[in-house]
Amino acid sequence: MRVLVTGGAGFIGSHTVVSLIEAGHEPVIVDNLVNAKRSVVARIGRITGHEPELVEADVRDLDAMEKVLQSGYDACIHFAALKAVGESVEKPLLYYDNNVGGTFALLEALSGAEVKTFVFSSSATVYGDPDPATLPLLESSPIGAATNPYGWSKIMMEQILRDVQVSDPEWSISLLRYFNPVGAHQSGLLGEDPSGIPNNLMPYVAKVASGELSKVKVFGNDYPTPDGTGVRDFVHVADLADGHVAALEKRAGEQGVFTYNLGTGEGHSVLEVIAAYERQSGKPIPYEIVGRRAGDVASNWASVEKARLELDWQTTRDLDDMCADSWRWQQNSH
Numbered sequence: 166m167r168v169l170v171t172g173g174a175g176f177i178g179s180h181t182v183v184s185l186i187e188a189g190h191e192p193v194i195v196d197n198l199v200n201a202k203r204s205v206v207a208r209i210g211r212i213t214g215h216e217p218e219l220v221e222a223d224v225r226d227l228d229a230m231e232k233v234l235q236s237g238y239d240a241c242i243h244f245a246a247l248k249a250v251g252e253s254v255e256k257p258l259l260y261y262d263n264n265v266g267g268t269f270a271l272l273e274a275l276s277g278a279e280v281k282t283f284v285f286s287s288s289a290t291v292y293g294d295p296d297p298a299t300l301p302l303l304e305s306s307p308i309g310a311a312t313n314p315y316g317w318s319k320i321m322m323e324q325i326l327r328d329v330q331v332s333d334p335e336w337s338i339s340l341l342r343y344f345n346p347v348g349a350h351q352s353g354l355l356g357e358d359p360s361g362i363p364n365n366l367m368p369y370v371a372k373v374a375s376g377e378l379s380k381v382k383v384f385g386n387d388y389p390t391p392d393g394t395g396v397r398d399f400v401h402v403a404d405l406a407d408g409h410v411a412a413l414e415k416r417a418g419e420q421g422v423f424t425y426n427l428g429t430g431e432g433h434s435v436l437e438v439i440a441a442y443e444r445q446s447g448k449p450i451p452y453e454i455v456g457r458r459a460g461d462v463a464s465n466w467a468s469v470e471k472a473r474l475e476l477d478w479q480t481t482r483d484l485d486d487m488c489a490d491s492w493r494w495q496q497n498s499h
């Protein structure tokens with residue numbers, strides 16, 4: 166399939182472009198490079214032997230999207246979005262404009278070009294703050310109230326996509342709800358490169374292991390979890406990337422909206438992540454317990470049965486693999 170990959174130069178998008186090429190598809194990246202570097206394309210080329218085309222454009226630019234789509238596509242995977250939770254609280258209009266507005270323009274251009282197979286980057290954030298007694302989260306679990314505009318933008322876009330499919334049943338829409346994507350490509354050539362001080366746990370731990378930051382601040386040890394620290398379903402970005410290819414191959418052209426959790430089905434605590442990273446890096450990772458972070462949930466992890474049964478997809482990499490690959494990337498990227 167020839168696949169338009171918006172945000173394909175970013176963290177999850179670049180790994181998915183690798184998986185698409187390796188599965189014999191032809192991805193074309195559209196990215197405005199607001200949170201990515203052009204050099205990613207050459208790195209994808211080194212890994213796969215095929216350098217994908219990158220069109221530098223903003224998905225909110227309808228004319229640009231219509232122009233890109235003139236060359237003919239079978240499907241679109243839509244990663245392009247802003248994703249910093251804290252920034253979304255400071256700049257809600259920017260987040261709604263970029264994430265929701267960008268999806269509007271893209272859908273309009275795709276509809277005009279008769280490209281109606283669409284895979285969307287959703288997030289476990291749509292489940293809000295789940296009652297720990299109800300875990301694991303099922304795709305049918307209630308969608309919660311988001312605690313920030315970023316989360317609301319995902320809830321809104323899911324609803325918009327369901328409405329679009331009702332209005333025009335020709336659409337085939339897969340909503341992929343990622344849990345906590347971490348790790349990096351095994352080659353050490355692709356990974357996450359947050360600018361400034363990382364907000365997310367594993368990139369922060371990586372910088373403590375490398376000595377760039379002095380210690381991890383653990384946000385709370387009084388949660389109702391086995392060791393009191395937050396529990397999340399960390400999923401290796403390369404497994405996640407393969408989940409997109411599976412969704413595309415199983416669902417392309419099939420009318421409907423298909424929702425899948427993409428996670429491992431297992432929760433790990435913040436302290437377990439720190440211990441695994443110490444094992445894999447061989448570096449001491451000092452930490453201190455500080456207060457809870459506003460908006461954090463105690464625990465969440467996925468039921469992954471639906472993706473396993475319907476997409477024939479399951480993860481193959483564990484927490485130690487995620488830390489080992491993150492550490493390789495951390496060392497290579499400096």
Ligand code: NAD
Nearest residue numbers: 172175176177196197198199200201223224245246286288
């Ligand atoms: P990322 O920032 O690395 O990738 C997003 C890419 O989109 C970047 O390359 C950026 O330059 C591009 N982009 C942003 N706005 C754009 C626009 N208007 N036009 C064109 N390109 C634009 O982030 P990621 O972690 O790879 O996330 C990819 C998708 O997955 C996002 O939709 C994100 O919300 C979603 N998601 C991420 C996580 C996570 O923890 N990383 C979890 C759940 C869902």
Ligand code: WQD
Nearest residue numbers: 250288290345364365366367369382383384395397435461
């Ligand atoms: C994980 C755990 C923290 C940093 C976020 C978004 C979510 C989704 C994925 C896009 C929590 C703890 C963290 C630190 C810590 N993104 N922590 N010290 O918050 O589960 O999810 O990324 O859709 O929407 O909210 O991920 O990595 O920030 O936190 O103790 O310095 O690590 O409290 O328990 P989170 P995270």
